[in-house]
Each structure stands twice: as C-alpha cells, then as structure tokens.
Amino acid sequence: MSDQDDLPKLLGDCVHCGFCLPTCPTYVLWGEEMDSPRGRIHLMQQHADGTSLSGPMVEHFDRCLGCMACVTSCPSGVQYDRLIEMTRAEVEREHPRSMKERAIRGLVFQLFPYRRRLRALRGPLRAYQKSGLDKLIRRSGVLERVSPSIAAMERLAPPLGKAPRLPERVAARGERRATVGMLTGCVQAEFFPGVNAATARVLAMEGCDVVIPPDQGCCGALSLHSGREDEARAFARRTVETFECVDVIVVNSAGCGSAMKEYRALLADDPAWSGRADALSAKTRDLAEFLVELGPRAERRPVPVTVAYHDACHLAHAQGVRTQPRTLLAGIPELTVREIAEPDVCCGSAGTYNLFQPEAAAELGDRKALNVAATEAELLVAANPGCSMQIATALRHHGAAIAVAHTAQVLDASLRGLGRDTLIPHTPRATT
Amino acid sequence: MDARLAALADRLRGLLGAEQVITDPVRLRTYECDGLTSHRSTPAIVVLPDTAEQVAAIVRECAAAGVPYVARGSGTGLSGGALPHADGVLVVTSRMRRILEIDIPGQRAVVEPGVINLDVTRAVRPYGYYFAPDPSSQQICSVGGNVAENSGGAHCLKYGFTAHHVLACEIVTPDGELVELTADGPGYDLLGVFVGAEGTLGITTKITVRLTRVPETVQTLLAAFDSIEAGGGAVSAIIAAGVVPAAIEMMDALSIEAAEAAVRCEYPPGAGAVLIVELDGPEPEVAAQFAEVERLCRDAGAFEIRVAADDAERALIWKGRKSAFAAVGRISPAYIVQDGVIPRTALPRVLARIDALSAESGVRVANVFHAGDGNLHPLVLFDDAVPGAEQRAEEVSGAILDLCIEHGGSITGEHGVGVDKSRYMPRMFTDADLDTMQMVRCGFDPAGLCNPGKVFPTPRLCGEVPGVRRGAHPFEGKADLF
Ligand SMILES: Cc1cc2nc3c(=O)[nH]c(=O)nc-3n(C[C@H](O)[C@H](O)[C@H](O)COP(=O)(O)OP(=O)(O)OC[C@H]3O[C@@H](n4cnc5c(N)ncnc54)[C@H](O)[C@@H]3O)c2cc1C
Ligand code: SF4
Ligand code: SF4
Numbered sequence: 001m002s003d004q005d006d007l008p009k010l011l012g013d014c015v016h017c018g019f020c021l022p023t024c025p026t027y028v029l030w031g032e033e034m035d036s037p038r039g040r041i042h043l044m045q046q047h048a049d050g051t052s053l054s055g056p057m058v059e060h061f062d063r064c065l066g067c068m069a070c071v072t073s074c075p076s077g078v079q080y081d082r083l084i085e086m087t088r089a090e091v092e093r094e095h096p097r098s099m100k101e102r103a104i105r106g107l108v109f110q111l112f113p114y115r116r117r118l119r120a121l122r123g124p125l126r127a128y129q130k131s132g133l134d135k136l137i138r139r140s141g142v143l144e145r146v147s148p149s150i151a152a153m154e155r156l157a158p159p160l161g162k163a164p165r166l167p168e169r170v171a172a173r174g175e176r177r178a179t180v181g182m183l184t185g186c187v188q189a190e191f192f193p194g195v196n197a198a199t200a201r202v203l204a205m206e207g208c209d210v211v212i213p214p215d216q217g218c219c220g221a222l223s224l225h226s227g228r229e230d231e232a233r234a235f236a237r238r239t240v241e242t243f244e245c246v247d248v249i250v251v252n253s254a255g256c257g258s259a260m261k262e263y264r265a266l267l268a269d270d271p272a273w274s275g276r277a278d279a280l281s282a283k284t285r286d287l288a289e290f291l292v293e294l295g296p297r298a299e300r301r302p303v304p305v306t307v308a309y310h311d312a313c314h315l316a317h318a319q320g321v322r323t324q325p326r327t328l329l330a331g332i333p334e335l336t337v338r339e340i341a342e343p344d345v346c347c348g349s350a351g352t353y354n355l356f357q358p359e360a361a362a363e364l365g366d367r368k369a370l371n372v373a374a375t376e377a378e379l380l381v382a383a384n385p386g387c388s389m390q391i392a393t394a395l396r397h398h399g400a401a402i403a404v405a406h407t408a409q410v411l412d413a414s415l416r417g418l419g420r421d422t423l424i425p426h427t428p429r430a431t432t
Numbered sequence: 433m434d435a436r437l438a439a440l441a442d443r444l445r446g447l448l449g450a451e452q453v454i455t456d457p458v459r460l461r462t463y464e465c466d467g468l469t470s471h472r473s474t475p476a477i478v479v480l481p482d483t484a485e486q487v488a489a490i491v492r493e494c495a496a497a498g499v500p501y502v503a504r505g506s507g508t509g510l511s512g513g514a515l516p517h518a519d520g521v522l523v524v525t526s527r528m529r530r531i532l533e534i535d536i537p538g539q540r541a542v543v544e545p546g547v548i549n550l551d552v553t554r555a556v557r558p559y560g561y562y563f564a565p566d567p568s569s570q571q572i573c574s575v576g577g578n579v580a581e582n583s584g585g586a587h588c589l590k591y592g593f594t595a596h597h598v599l600a601c602e603i604v605t606p607d608g609e610l611v612e613l614t615a616d617g618p619g620y621d622l623l624g625v626f627v628g629a630e631g632t633l634g635i636t637t638k639i640t641v642r643l644t645r646v647p648e649t650v651q652t653l654l655a656a657f658d659s660i661e662a663g664g665g666a667v668s669a670i671i672a673a674g675v676v677p678a679a680i681e682m683m684d685a686l687s688i689e690a691a692e693a694a695v696r697c698e699y700p701p702g703a704g705a706v707l708i709v710e711l712d713g714p715e716p717e718v719a720a721q722f723a724e725v726e727r728l729c730r731d732a733g734a735f736e737i738r739v740a741a742d743d744a745e746r747a748l749i750w751k752g753r754k755s756a757f758a759a760v761g762r763i764s765p766a767y768i769v770q771d772g773v774i775p776r777t778a779l780p781r782v783l784a785r786i787d788a789l790s791a792e793s794g795v796r797v798a799n800v801f802h803a804g805d806g807n808l809h810p811l812v813l814f815d816d817a818v819p820g821a822e823q824r825a826e827e828v829s830g831a832i833l834d835l836c837i838e839h840g841g842s843i844t845g846e847h848g849v850g851v852d853k854s855r856y857m858p859r860m861f862t863d864a865d866l867d868t869m870q871m872v873r874c875g876f877d878p879a880g881l882c883n884p885g886k887v888f889p890t891p892r893l894c895g896e897v898p899g900v901r902r903g904a905h906p907f908e909g910k911a912d913l914f
Binding site: 016 | 459462467469527550569693757758759
C-alpha cells in the first residue's frame, strides 16, 4: 500500500477515455473535469510529476466520495481505490489543514470509531430528540451557521430506540451448518442495534452458531478511507486478533466489510502481520454474500411489501456484491423489489463524506431521494448504516418519509413470520 | 497570463460568475487533452456556460478581444479536435445537459449539446424509441461532440451516421449570433456543412435529433473463426446475399485478448477472429435472414456460433466489442487508436498488409473494425517507457493510413481529422480541394478564431486568393492561430 513505486504504473493505466465520468457522483453534479475520476487521476499525475499539493488540488481530492463507481465502470482496470488511498495518505502527511477543518476532523475521528464514546452520546441525544429541541434547533439554522458539518451530524442522527446487548454466542437453530464470527461495527452497534440483533437471528435460524466477540473494536474503515493509514493499521491489527478464532466473519455493514477485505493490502508491508491480515481478508463475507453461498434452509414466510433496494457503494462497487441481496429479497414470498434509477450513483453518505462535504452530500442525497421516491416503494432497503441515515434524511427533507430497513431486518421478518408490521410502523396497508 | 487574457477572464466572470470561469493553473491542466493524449496544450481560460445565451456572449467577448476559442463536450474525441489553444478559451458544454423537449408523435427530441448520447436513448426508450448513432463511447460522449465529429457506431451500416439523425442545430456563429440551421429549409443545406465540421464553424447550443423506433425484434450472434480471412469471407458472403445487417463487427485475436482481460466477455477460446452480426426489423424477416447468416458463417468456417437468447446475453456479446479500445490498456502500456476506411472488398488484402507491416516493424497491431462498411480501427500498441517506441508506432499508424488511401479509402471514418490527421489531408486532397474547403470555413469564420489549427494542414488567411501564395505567409510564426 505504501509502495510509492507503484504509483506511476497505477496512474499510467488510465487511458483518458472518460468512460468513468457518467458514474462519478461529483461529475454528475457539477460537470467539471477536475471533479471527475479522469480529472482527479490527472491531478495525481500532476503531483507525481512535481506540482506541489495546492489548495485547489486537495479540494478536488477531498470532494471524492471514495464510492468506487469509477472502478466498476473503468474498462482499463484502473485501480482508483488504491490511487485515492495513497493520495489521501499523502494529503494527510503533506497538506496543512485550516484550524476549523482540523477541529471537525478531530471530532469525527475521536468519536465515530469508538463505541464507548458513541454510547456516551446516546443518552443526551435521545433526550434531545425527545425534548423536541431538535426540531427547534433545526428550524433556527443555528448549527448551519456554526458549522455545516456539525449540522449534518445532527440531522443525520437516526431516531434512537433501546439498544439491546447481544450475547457472546448465539446457538444455531436445528442442525448446525457453520460457525461464524460477527462484526458488530461502531455506528451499526450504537445507532442501529436492531440490525445487529436481526443479523444474529437470521444467521442462527439458517443454522449458524454465531460468535460475537465482546471486545471487538472499530475495523478502521473510516480511518482507512480518509487517508489515516497508521490509525487504520492499528484498528486492523486489533480486529485481526479478535477474529482469529473463527473461519468466517460475517459483516453487515458494507463500509466495514470492504475495509476488512482491504487489510491484505493495508498490512502487506508489515511482515509480522501480512499473513494474518491476508487470512482475515480471505474469510470476510458480507452478510448477503454469505447467506447466498450457504443457501437458504429456513422457511421464508410472506412479507407483503414493495421495497426499493439501494446499492451501497462499498457493497456494489468495492465488493462487487449486487445480485446476492436482490436474490435474498426476491426469495421472500409476496415481496416486490423495485430498482432505483441511477443505481451506480452514490447517495452522498460515503463514510465521513456527509460530515466533511455536507453541501455536496446533501445535493447527492436529494438526487437519490427523488429517484427512491419515484419507485413508489414503501420500504428502502440498504446494507450500510450510513446510506440509510443519509437517504432517510434527504427524503424527510422532501416531506416524503419512507421506512428504512437493512436486508437482515427484512429477512428476519420473513423467517420469523412477522409480516410487514415490524418494518413499516403505523401505516395501514395501501389497498390497491 | 497576459493582460489581455486577464481582462477577458474578468469580463467572462462578470458574465458567468466566478465559479464557472477557471484560471487556476492546476485546474486548467486537467483540460489539456481529449481522448487523444499525445497532443496536449493547457488553455488560458476554461468556461463552463449553462445556457446558449452565455455561449453567445462568450464568443462575442472572444471575437472582440481577438482571442481564439475551442468547444469541448466530454473530451472523448480521438483526433485532438478539442485540443485547447494555449492563448485561448476552452468552452466546455458539460453543464449544458438538459433534454429540452421530447416529441414522440413528431419522432424528435431537442437537447442541449452537453447531453450524453446514451441519455437521449434512456429518456425515450420507455416510449419505444432510441437515438440511433451509437459510438462505442456512447455512455459518455456528448451529442454536441457527435454532431461536430459526425460520429457513427456499430449500427451505422444500416442506420447511418449522426448526420442522418440531426434535424436542426442552433449554433453560435463566430460573430456571436445565435442562428438555427435546419435540414429541410429552402436554400443551401448549411446544416449539412455544419455537421462534421469538427467545431470549426461555430458552437452548437441546441440540437434537434431524430428518434428511431425500437425494432420489433433484434437477433445477435457471435461467430468464431480461425482467422481474420475466414471472418472476412463470411462478411462478403453475407453482404453478397443481399442481407443488410444492423451491424457486422469483427475483432482479431489480440483485441479479443484485451477485451477478455477487461470485461471477461468469454468469447470462444482460441478464436483468431470473432464476428458479431446483428439483425433487426420485423420478426419474420429477421428470422429468415438470421438462419441464412448462420449458415453463411458456418460455410465460411465458423467453428462456434453463439446466439444471444435475451438482452442480457446480447449485452455481454457487445460488451467485449464496445470496451475494446479502452481495454487495450490492459495488454499494452500505450497505444494509438487509428481510424481509416477501405472498400469492403479490399479488406483481406489490407489486413494482410497490416500484418506484414506489424511483422516487419515489430510493432503489435490489434484490429477492431466495422466490417460491414470497411471502417478499420487498428490499435497500434507501444510502450511509452521505451525510447523511440512511440515514434515507431506513429510510423506504422501513418503507413496504415497510406494503405487505406492506396486502396481507394479514406484517412478517417468517424473520429475526425482534428489536429492529429491534418498532416495527412494533402495525401487525400489536392491543394485546390483544400482551398475550396478553407473558403467555406472563411465564410463562417473570417477571423479564424473558432477552433483554429484543426483539420487543415496549412494556415490560410481569409481573403487570400486561393492557390496563389507568394513570399512569407503573413501568419508565419503564429501559424497555429489558423
Ligand atoms: C473509447 C472510445 C471509443 C470511441 N468510439 C467511437 C465510435 O465508435 N465512433 C465514433 O464515431 N467515435 C468514437 N469515439 C470518439 C469520440 O467519442 C467521438 O468523436 C465523440 O463524438 C466525441 O464527443 P465528445 O463529447 O467527447 O467531444 P469532444 O472530444 O469534447 O470534442 C470533439 C470535437 O467536437 C467539437 N465540439 C464538441 N462540442 C461541440 C459543440 N457544442 N459545438 C461545436 N463543436 C463541438 C470539439 O471542438 C472537437 O473538435 C470513441 C472515443 C473513445 C475514447
Ligand atoms: S470514487 Fe466515486 S467520487 Fe471518487 S472519483 Fe470515483 S466515482 Fe468519483
Ligand atoms: S479511469 Fe478508466 S474509465 Fe476513467 S478515464 Fe481512465 S481509463 Fe477511462
């Protein structure tokens, strides 16, 4: 990963054909070369040729969502994922940030990767939401004036319910087919605990013993995708250690899964860890990927609902997992899956993007919200907590609330025969 | 930047707002080339207008300041047509991407020039229509760029080039006036002159395109042959039988290898050439002709024939072909995409000569072509890290064009002349021909500010008497102004 000798070769792979442009969210928004993959690669080339990092250059790197749509659409096999990671690390090393930027980045990186700190925030946040103060503050726009990034964090916080604690081990129902480790994730665990509970249940109902190491930490995805390589390596080593006891690790958060599959490259230069990191990457599976490999056994019961399935970038582009979630959803009786227009274009969530580039993220969120609304689906299904928060917020902003769920929750409802009510609260079924 | 350009940039900011005028050197450089990266030049100013009126105002400002300007769409051109002028303005249409009107009963749509080719089809497909010109770059190239290059694609054989699908263009003339050119008005067919003029006669700001009905049925097959010659034989037999396929495309072993590496299209292993044949039209007609095509392919020696069972399989067959150019990046560090035309009957002879050229020079050449209309796209491979390799590749590439001319063909089928092939124009045209063309150009652009330095090998001063050249050219040393 730190192998700078690779850079000229990686840059040279780009033949300047432009095929990646229409799938790049920032090009779609602004139509400028510098905010396209081809333009960013050109900027990287300029830097490699000796032009020093300047404010404008860094601005265009910062605006990249890291959604990897360009990796999917590039016929020449340009490894933009590696290019942008190297570039971000370079920016972190070389480019001084303004005080304000430093403060916000510090806040995010000191908070999100740490479950205990997130947990500490839950109480006050819940009280804040219950008090109705949130609506008042939102209307006043005071946070926007202080910092658009903090305002984005506030807007994006999902409504919080109780967070059940997961046991260390959940036994398989019926004959055991596999033993799997489960990553609970930081944001997923604290803000979407229902998703983790559903994941564990679905795995157990499909015949898996689920091991949930209680001492697991952050996988390092946020740090890795923001160029904070040393921090990411530290998180990676710890995660490798934690999960050495299992043969498969099931991950229900797309961003975490893609980062864990990248440990191999992240720790490649560290002789003590490269083999262990390689093994971890090889046994990491997205939940949908794993369930399709395993094959269905538990009975699927009807869930009469129309869902729009959203491809999370870190699932579709970074891990190539597109068909599996659709296959799982299509396997549920009476459930209809609708496709969202412009499926390749990111919703603007992209890890920390909606915190650091709130305006662009909001524009992309609006675009995605309109496309989701056009499907007239009742339920939005996505496999990444960031995407769900982002799209739900944008839809609310358009006055078109939609229920959101993780693929795991829909499967859980089907396997347990709960119907649609747990997924779509308080709405009578449309009679059409 | 000199004072004159700085003052122009200020005025342009006044017109468009600061965000849409780029003068930062790092940003400017990202516009230094189009899809042909061997020619580079950083523009002095880049503007990103939103409306036709803004384009007209920009052109008027440039005209007043005597500053040259170049239009650019998506920057996928392969002849350096959108190469910027170092002391000029680059007018980029990538924000002018609204589809203004869809008129299904009238079978037409009105679009802004920056609209992406495939987006036109996406917008009208629900009504059972599509936009027929389908360059391989259709997912990103702009309709404005298609008009300027008169682009074609695999389906030109039956449906024609962009020129056959444009009903009207609103253009900004080099005087900065907005005018409408239409196909059916009385008088000279100025639209016909404008389409394919490579952006040297004005900037298109609105295009009325013809929409074509989606055919009742489409059938596609992929036939694998041992050699290019055997594939060529099948092409001749199909055409001789009176079948007009929607497309007949051929790829040789090297380009198959590249496509395989890029998109895993899973073409039959061991093929020396594959032929893609697509038929479309009314069901019974297609069924009958398709059976005949299959038989002709077998007779010509096809060792495997795959028929696409549905759209997904069809897309997979096409995926290999459509990604072939960019995919060559997988098997070679650098390459030149050549574009030449020969009479279809000369195909076997010319391909054999290209083979010989490649063997003699040691320069690998991959062949992808629109076999039905004799449009060749040899891809000349080289390693840009090896000194002299690019030069050798250029020589082979040039020699291939000579072959085309020698066999009664042309130096470009669809990628245009641009800056790259202007030097070959005298091999195809006499001085008198070129002078006549330049007079047309002077009629539109007497000051020579609109995309100067493209298409023509030598500069010419409007008002100069054709054919008579005495002494030093008045623009000597500033030749690239014209
Ligand atoms: C991988 C690949 C495959 C390709 N395949 C094909 C193919 O199959 N068939 C084919 O024909 N071409 C093909 N091309 C070439 C290219 O895509 C076409 O020439 C396309 O029409 C260019 O469109 P653009 O928007 O990128 O134009 P640009 O490259 O930006 O510009 C091309 C020319 O058009 C002029 N221009 C652009 N917009 C305007 C305007 N509004 N008014 C006036 N002039 C304008 C420019 O000045 C320039 O001279 C391919 C290119 C690539 C990279
Ligand atoms: S990662 Fe996403 S935002 Fe970044 S250049 Fe690629 S497509 Fe654009
Ligand atoms: S990254 Fe790939 S798709 Fe994009 S311009 Fe480069 S080669 Fe083409």
